[in-house]
Amino acid sequence: MLITAILMFIFIIGLCIGSFLNVVILRALSNESIVFPSSKCPKCGQALLWWHNIPIVSYIFLKGKCGFCGEKISMQYPFVELLTGLMFVLVFLKFGISWDTLFAWIIGSLFIVIAGTDWKEKVVFDIHTYSLIGVGIFYAILVTAVDLYQYHKITGQFAFTPEWFAGNPIASTLLGIIIGFVLLEALARLGYLFAGTRAFGEGDSFIAAGLGAVFGWKMLLVILVLSVIFQIIITLPVFIKKEIDNKNWMTIIAVAAFAVYTGAFIMAQKFGWLSSTVAYYASAIVLAVIGILACREILIGIKQPDNRTYLPFGPAMILAGFVLLLL
Numbered sequence: 001m002l003i004t005a006i007l008m009f010i011f012i013i014g015l016c017i018g019s020f021l022n023v024v025i026l027r028a029l030s031n032e033s034i035v036f037p038s039s040k041c042p043k044c045g046q047a048l049l050w051w052h053n054i055p056i057v058s059y060i061f062l063k064g065k066c067g068f069c070g071e072k073i074s075m076q077y078p079f080v081e082l083l084t085g086l087m088f089v090l091v092f093l094k095f096g097i098s099w100d101t102l103f104a105w106i107i108g109s110l111f112i113v114i115a116g117t118d119w120k121e122k123v124v125f126d127i128h129t130y131s132l133i134g135v136g137i138f139y140a141i142l143v144t145a146v147d148l149y150q151y152h153k154i155t156g157q158f159a160f161t162p163e164w165f166a167g168n169p170i171a172s173t174l175l176g177i178i179i180g181f182v183l184l185e186a187l188a189r190l191g192y193l194f195a196g197t198r199a200f201g202e203g204d205s206f207i208a209a210g211l212g213a214v215f216g217w218k219m220l221l222v223i224l225v226l227s228v229i230f231q232i233i234i235t236l237p238v239f240i241k242k243e244i245d246n247k248n249w250m251t252i253i254a255v256a257a258f259a260v261y262t263g264a265f266i267m268a269q270k271f272g273w274l275s276s277t278v279a280y281y282a283s284a285i286v287l288a289v290i291g292i293l294a295c296r297e298i299l300i301g302i303k304q305p306d307n308r309t310y311l312p313f314g315p316a317m318i319l320a321g322f323v324l325l326l327l
Contacts, residue, residue: 010092011085015055018084021109022077025116028125044069055081076120084112090326103139104325107132107214111318111325114207118314124203129210133177136213140173169216176212176220183224184208199295200313207314211321219324226320231313232259251297258294261287 020034027034039048046068052058059078066073087108095101110132117123147168151157184205191199212220236255243251265274265287274280 007089007092010088014085014088015081017088017105017109018081018112019053019055019077021084021112021116022080024113025076025080025120028113028117028128029121029123041066041068041071043071055085076116080112080116084109087112087322094326099142103135106135108322108325110135110210111321114210115315115318118201118203118207118312118318122201122312124201124207124314126206129203129206132210133206133213136173136177136210136215137170139214140169143169172216172218173213176215176217177209178212179217180208180210180212180220181205204313204317207317211317214321215324223317223320223324226323227313227317229262230319231316234316254290254294254297258287258290261290 023034023039037047039053040046041048044066046066049067052062052067054061056078059073062073064073064075065071088105091104091108092101095104110128114124114128114132117125117128184200184207188198188200188202188205191197208220208224211223215223232255240252240255265283268274268283269280274283
């Protein structure tokens with residue numbers, strides 16, 4: 001009973017934080033202060049009453065409409081509130097009562113804000129990505145300091161060895177920031193070679209830097225692979241329909257080949273068929289080559305503006321970050 005009560009309390013706190021995150025998302029897009037003025041209807045401008053702002057409950061009680069003018073309330077409000085509440089509970093279940101939980105709540109909240117503005121208006125704000133990078137650096141410094149203190153407490157000395165400098169959390173975070181930004185920026189600029197435009201938005205490079213700051217450079221590579229998979233899943237139905245309508249059969253074949261080979265590669269790993277180092281790297285190289293060819297066909301296919309199917313890549317990276325944060 002006690003743990004249920006605690007989880008319910010945390011869920012309610014998450015709902016309230018989610019209500020605030022809605023304000024952060026929408027007022028960042030409207031270039032307004034998150035403090036003033038008080039919450040108001042975007043259509044009639046009437047200031048909301050206190051009972052209009054109760055997370056989830058107000059939306060249900062008002063039947064999804066403004067209490068003054070009857071304007072339909074966006075589903076974003078209850079969705080973000082519910083998502084944040086669930087995130088708070090899942091993070092607590094994973095980390096328990098610890099500093100890790102507090103940092104994960106902050107990181108998860110920044111994830112929601114970044115994904116929210118990117119999905120809604122395809123805009124990523126520097127203040128949000130810089131905050132994510134800052135939190136990642138601060139956490140790395142804190143963990144490193146605690147590790148050094150514990151090592152000193154046990155051995156009476158500090159572990160300033162070359163191996164320590166190469167493998168400590170601060171080094172991993174700084175490398176993650178650099179690799180994340182440089183890698184996404186390089187991939188984005190490859191779009192100019194094939195489509196005359198960036199493959200990703202500028203904000204995606206800063207999101208990758210933020211993820212590198214939080215998870216380190218090794219986990220960043222896993223996140224980027226998951227991001228591509230999620231992006232394909234999200235984009236594929238719309239993209240394939242448009243390619244079929246335009247009869248771009250080479251693009252469809254290339255994407256299908258990449259999807260099939262990726263599935264085969266994952267299954268081969270699962271069943272231990274790639275236990276040999278030579279077999280693993282040879283298969284990975286083939287996968288990379290097929291992936292590059294598929295990307296080339298896609299970029300050539302979207303060179304014509306009328307043929308472009310664009311969904312922001314940031315939410316896919318954030319979703320992958322959530323997966324690693326919770327799993």
